[in-house]
Amino acid sequence: MSHAIAAELFKLRTTRTTWAISLGILALVAVISVVAALAGDYDADDESPAVDLLAIGELSQVFGLVLGILVVATEFRHGTITPSLLVVPDRVRLVLAKLAVGLIGGFLLGLIVSLVCAALVLPLLGTRDVATGVDAGDVARIVAGNAVATALFAGIGVGLGALLRNQVAAIVGALGYLFVVEPLLGIIPGFSDVISRWFPSGAADATGGGGAFNPNGLDQVPGGLLLAAYTGLFVVAGLLLVRRKDVSA
Amino acid sequence: MTAIDVQRLSKRFGPTVAVDDLSFSVDPGRIVGFLGPNGAGKTTTLRMLLGLIAPNTGTATVEGKPYAELDDPVRTVGAVLDGGMLHPGRSGRNHLRSLARGAGVSDARAAELLELVALTGAADRRAGGYSLGMRQRLGLAAALLGDPRVLVLDEPANGLDPQGIRWLRDFLRALAAEGRAVLVSSHVLAEVGQTADEVVVITHGRSVAQAPLDELTARAGGGTRVAGPDAARLGELLRADGAEVAQDADGALLVRDRTGEQIGRLVAAEGVVISELGPVGSSLEEIFFELTGSSEGPS
Numbered sequence: 001m002s003h004a005i006a007a008e009l010f011k012l013r014t015t016r017t018t019w020a021i022s023l024g025i026l027a028l029v030a031v032i033s034v035v036a037a038l039a040g041d042y043d044a045d046d047e048s049p050a051v052d053l054l055a056i057g058e059l060s061q062v063f064g065l066v067l068g069i070l071v072v073a074t075e076f077r078h079g080t081i082t083p084s085l086l087v088v089p090d091r092v093r094l095v096l097a098k099l100a101v102g103l104i105g106g107f108l109l110g111l112i113v114s115l116v117c118a119a120l121v122l123p124l125l126g127t128r129d130v131a132t133g134v135d136a137g138d139v140a141r142i143v144a145g146n147a148v149a150t151a152l153f154a155g156i157g158v159g160l161g162a163l164l165r166n167q168v169a170a171i172v173g174a175l176g177y178l179f180v181v182e183p184l185l186g187i188i189p190g191f192s193d194v195i196s197r198w199f200p201s202g203a204a205d206a207t208g209g210g211g212a213f214n215p216n217g218l219d220q221v222p223g224g225l226l227l228a229a230y231t232g233l234f235v236v237a238g239l240l241l242v243r244r245k246d247v248s249a
Numbered sequence: 250m251t252a253i254d255v256q257r258l259s260k261r262f263g264p265t266v267a268v269d270d271l272s273f274s275v276d277p278g279r280i281v282g283f284l285g286p287n288g289a290g291k292t293t294t295l296r297m298l299l300g301l302i303a304p305n306t307g308t309a310t311v312e313g314k315p316y317a318e319l320d321d322p323v324r325t326v327g328a329v330l331d332g333g334m335l336h337p338g339r340s341g342r343n344h345l346r347s348l349a350r351g352a353g354v355s356d357a358r359a360a361e362l363l364e365l366v367a368l369t370g371a372a373d374r375r376a377g378g379y380s381l382g383m384r385q386r387l388g389l390a391a392a393l394l395g396d397p398r399v400l401v402l403d404e405p406a407n408g409l410d411p412q413g414i415r416w417l418r419d420f421l422r423a424l425a426a427e428g429r430a431v432l433v434s435s436h437v438l439a440e441v442g443q444t445a446d447e448v449v450v451i452t453h454g455r456s457v458a459q460a461p462l463d464e465l466t467a468r469a470g471g472g473t474r475v476a477g478p479d480a481a482r483l484g485e486l487l488r489a490d491g492a493e494v495a496q497d498a499d500g501a502l503l504v505r506d507r508t509g510e511q512i513g514r515l516v517a518a519e520g521v522v523i524s525e526l527g528p529v530g531s532s533l534e535e536i537f538f539e540l541t542g543s544s545e546g547p548s
Binding site: 003004006007010011014015016017074078079080082083084085086087088089090244246247248 | 292293296299300301302303316317319322323326328330334335336337338339340343344346347348350351352353388391
């Protein structure tokens with residue numbers, strides 16, 4: 001198993017896409033953090049403005065999802081799944097190695113993005129004499145929460161990639177769900193509370209720990225457990241499918 | 250032990266029968282050519298052997314086990330399958346290293362193989378720019394990572410230049426001489442004809458022949474050619490003996506159902522004079538077309 005994980009880690013870091021996604025989200029979060037921290041209006045009665053701003057780091061979650069999809073679907077797209085399966089013929093083992101790598105990659109991505117966000121937001125607010133309203137413990141909780149949420153989203157991506165195997169379909173489907181389907185479902189009266197509490201994006205917000213955008217969400221730990229359950233569901237479904245599918249290209 | 254054993258293997262894709270009750274085997278130290286026109290089911294068979302496609306019925310085993318159950322697949326079987334199978338953005342060296350890592354093989358071994366297939370110079374370029382021949386050679390390097398006892402190659406000569414094909418042929422012979430079993434598929438008979446010890450010919454997913462190449466040549470339309478001043482008289486003697494004899498425009502005989510030795514004894518006994526006696530066979534291409542019933546033109 002350790003060989004398989006080593007191989008998957010190596011594959012992940014030897015493609016440009018991985019770095020483009022990681023640096024892209026890092027730059028995006030950095031710019032938004034700086035702009036928001038410098039230009040935002042803060043009322044004196046806002047108790048913790050930093051919590052809102054630290055939630056910018058949660059943007060890494062969607063990128064983690066895409067990264068997870070790519071870990072599996074890229075192999076099917078370019079046919080490298082064939083040599084990969086010749087080396088690791090046990091498909092369950094191969095997908096679990098990919099899951100491990102997705103979780104590691106997602107965790108690091110979420111961690112670094114949130115750290116960069118915090119490192120920009122907190123001092124910048126300080127220069128404006130805005131009271132951040134958070135202590136070191138809050139910051140650690142939010143950073144760690146986003147790292148876990150991004151890792152679990154990447155895990156969902158691995159499951160989804162195995163389920164669909166088509167890179168474009170998986171990415172378009174996942175983003176379409178998050179940015180189109182969920183908001184549309186939210187139009188149904190009363191349903192938006194259900195979504196923000198029980199659906200994957202709501203669970204991810206809760207895991208992120210900011211709670212800024214999602215006052216209705218679960219607490220951090222139950223949110224994390226719910227998100228982990230979603231990850232497990234997608235991975236098991238993906239495994240069941242990949243195990244019996246013919247690989248002919 | 251048999252290196253590769255395929256027994257009553259069948260595979261349908263929807264209504265299409267790709268492989269139909271196919272059986273053959275490959276022994277260690279032998280090169281077996283796996284021949285058939287395009288679409289005959291060769292690739293499907295090889296993918297079933299490698300655990301990539303699940304057969305509907307039958308078994309395909311390597312050293313007695315299905316591929317997925319091998320203890321150490323990379324050190325048992327090396328395979329080159331048809332197609333690109335490279336991430337275009339990853340260098341050839343990194344492609345090989347990623348597989349080496351999965352197999353627990355060192356980077357040094359990967360570098361050694363790149364040298365062997367003459368790719369060292371291009372190894373650090375993105376694989377998207379590789380020619381078909383370079384992809385094939387990289388695939389061969391990947392197949393050899395674990396120094397396997399069995400090699401499975403699907404159309405390995407595709408994209409190779411004549412020099413490369415010759416190199417491959419010598420290379421496969423050397424591997425077989427070391428006791429390895431080699432199964433090599435092709436739709437071009439001549440390519441395999443000079444390398445293989447025996448051939449398995451399939452068409453429409455069914456085996457139409459498995460035999461040593463010379464036996465196949467003799468079986469299909471061959472015979473013994475006899476020419477010389479007394480050929481006509483010898484022909485009469487043979488016919489009188491019940492042999493099937495044809496005579497061409499130059500007076501030479503083609504004897505179907507007597508061995509060269511039997512004819513030679515008759516020549517000695519009767520004191521007839523001949524100048525030529527030897528086996529003839531149909532050309533490999535003719536046999537191939539005859540066996541596969543292929544008349545769809547060049548493939």
